[in-house]
Amino acid sequence: MLLVLIIHEAGLRSSLVAQLSLAGASIVTARDIDDPMLVRxxxxxxxxxLDHDFVAAHPSDWLDDVLADPRWHKLVVLNGPTDCPVDPRCVALDGKGASGAIMQKLPGWKAERDRQLA
Structure with a gap:
């Protein structure tokens, strides 16, 4: 399952890319959710x-629109525990330890997505 990281904090982004890549995750980084590269x-x-700073730069109902986009099976918001709307597809995580938490959840998320696509 592909992980798309839009994290503006350079240290956190670099750390997650390194840790998740070493753990075998498929990763793409982007600067914005509307990046044409993501369409391809x-x-x-x-x-x-996403990181909290990116989410905070958008209107409060923006995450609802993101969750309605069929490209996203899960939405992870780092360092913003109150950012997630009440939706089981949105997961708030602390940036510290996020790579381990994501890798732990990834097999279940992939199985869930594959069932939905079947």
Whole structure:
């Protein structure tokens, strides 16, 4: 399952890319959710990982629109526990330890997505 990271904090982004790549995850980084590269890259519903600063730069109902986009199976918001709307597809995680938590959840998310696509 593809992980799309839009994380503006360079240290956190670099750390996650390194740790998740070493753990075998498929990763794409982007600067914005509307990046044309994502249209070409995201072929099956994927996991979108955002940081709190990116989310905070958008209107409060923006995450609802993101969750309505069929490209995203799960939405992970780092360092923003109150950012997630009440929706089981949205997961708030602390940036520290996020790579381990994501890798632990990834097999279940992939199985869930594959069942939905079947």
């Amino acid at each position: 890259t995201v072929r099956k519903p994927s996991v979108l990982v």
